[in-house]
Amino acid sequence: MRLSRYFLPILKETPKEAEIVSHRLMLRAGMIRQQSAGIYSWLPLGLKVLEKVGAIVREEQNRAGAIEILMPTIQAADLWRESGRYDDYGKEMLRIVDRHERDMLYGPTNEEMVTDIFRTAVRSYRDLPLNLYHIQWKFRDEVRPRFGVMRGREFLMKDAYSFDLDAEGARRSYNKMFVAYLRTFARLGLTAIPMKADSGPIGGDMTHEFIVLASTGESEVYCDRDLLDMPVPAVDIDFDGDLDPVVKSFTSRYAATEEMHDADVFGALPGERQVTARGIEVGHIFYFGTKYSEPMGAKVAGPDGAERPVHMGSYGIGVSRLVAGLIEASHDDAGIIWPESVAPFDVGIVNLKPGDAATDAACEDILARLEAAGRDVLYDDTEGRAGAKFATMDLIGLPWQVIVGPKGVADGTVELKRRATGERHSLPIDQVLARLSGA
């Protein structure tokens, strides 16, 4: 992509309404634009990251056996009256009356709707286990939306819902999502620690929040240092096998949010293993038994022929929030530092002298060859000072920059800069191409 034909509205000044670094950088890098309080447009650069995050979430859900559907954003209030949540939900629910005076709402979550889909389609334990997920926009009418897409009103979420015959089956489904989440966050370049969450009236040990450590995190968290280096299950892990040992290797070590923290247990760890840090919640998995299946009549016949309500769990990942979380976890004073897996482009090319025939030709050649190798490239072919171009490239945080100027081109060299470290080397063009094409 040529920058001259792209839409990348960089802001020169730091927007003063932005309180946290990810919000500031997303606005400055032209990733998003606020349309109303807590409601954003995703501009081209931001949308590319959002799509890449979503694609990794999707791949790992599919790998774990979950099946993708897409439920609508607008729901009938009557469905929520069946579970009793329509009256309970409070002002965060965006309530709507349609032209025929029917009560509707913009879904903040989809337990009721997916239970409705299930109950009309599934009758027998033979069709279980089943896990249906979607990646869809949700709305929560926060009283004070803030922190950009970290706590927006309209937000993109992956929510999965598992259906099993009994609690034992539900645990297997829960373990699959637990492992899928470990893999998902690792692929995003994040260290996300599963921390036991409050299971409320349901009770039990089957609810975890996944927390990314970042110095700018929203809340204090505590964990065993061992968790920072735990190996994440490999791509060929057998999701039909026994996942309990993997899950236990994580859950048997201390990890707690402020809410669930037990200072005595934490204090009993050897001092060097006591990690206190700031954290950002990026996922939440939750077993809730028959809470919805019972009132909504989502039953299957068991092997004995008797009908019983299914055991359910739900599994959320905040996809739009993750984009901000990634920036909170990886940035410096100059801007964003994207992990390669979700970078909006793999490589940026900076033409230091557009209009100079040899420099232009070298840039075009590098662009064509990197694209032929399957790299996604942003080529800054615009007029402008070198300093401003460097600042933009650092701000938008592409993993690699290729800096092309007339002097180097005369010698057959360009500069290769690695964004994460700032290292810059003058290298022969072919060497740069070989390195970036093989990546």
Add this chain to the structure above:
Amino acid sequence: MRLSRYFLPILKETPKEAEIVSHRLMLRAGMIRQQSAGIYSWLPLGLKVLEKVGAIVREEQNRAGAIEILMPTIQAADLWRESGRYDDYGKEMLRIVDRHERDMLYGPTNEEMVTDIFRTAVRSYRDLPLNLYHIQWKFRDEVRPRFGVMRGREFLMKDAYSFDLDAEGARRSYNKMFVAYLRTFARLGLTAIPMKADSGPIGGDMTHEFIVLASTGESEVYCDRDLLDMPVPAVDIDFDGDLDPVVKSFTSRYAATEEMHDADVFGALPGERQVTARGIEVGHIFYFGTKYSEPMGAKVAGPDGAERPVHMGSYGIGVSRLVAGLIEASHDDAGIIWPESVAPFDVGIVNLKPGDAATDAACEDILARLEAAGRDVLYDDTEGRAGAKFATMDLIGLPWQVIVGPKGVADGTVELKRRATGERHSLPIDQVLARLSGA
């Protein structure tokens, strides 16, 4: 994908609420489920088609130089007050009041919002032309939603918006979308005819509807038979070149919806070229000049330094509607017949005797080899009568079926069935694999 692990809730009976064939078949094939009047969940099979249609639309938009963004579903009423449309729009607009008593709405279209994005980011003619598009859910509160996703309330639409310095530039942008639409519908396996639409108070010749011919279409259309066989621009067409000749080759021939029909002009065509048919509108492109840029202050400085409002056009494709349109255009009594480009799976494998070791092994081998070749395969590994399995495969309309039974396997053969023609041949397994892998 193994059917035993998939979610494909086939309906045995024809739902009586469904008035048109695409609605009936989408419900029966387990593609969608109605959640409220005109509001649908997309089940796994339906979502796959929706995604494939969206991907083709996206590729052709990108090829034509349009840039993807994603605007939110919920908009502020104040933005629509700037254009004057908030009061004009009527009851089809879903109006919402948030918890702070602010007037909001669920976007039925995005002219105002994209104009707002443009005016805050672009100041100079040097940044033009610009075409921004998104593929996002919209809501129109139809008084009587019907025909399934053909005329739903919550629907997925691709809408692009072009910005140019003057009417001449706007024509070039219009032509690019015209050509992109020709290519998009052709890739979807559809014959879509551009027909001049009513330009209302804007006037001029720059508005066309793209109409798919289908015997079950919603309205009567008239066109010159030559248009049915017009060559569609190739993949390497130069979008920066002069596209006027291509556009004129289509627009110079007679084509009109009922609304725009001129019986005298049509009647002057040689009789064998007069085609009267039923049609379904699947796209609409429209130049509207400064209708929004003028009241909303979306101006750029021209080469002379003087500011002027930009000339705009909008370009819509009903993505969810297209899924139904494809079925209207391609089905038979047994079910859907998907074009290969958007089929939910490329191939279905029918195991006629699950549990028979040799048959199972043959199916697994065919599945593994087709998947290794990059084919997306649905393997019916379930118990059940052969007749029911054949009926399901025909209903869901995959282009190819591989039918595997113990007798054939003993001879090293399977049956290959082509859905579109019903042809069925007993062939050696390797020959079937070679044919389907190379496709």
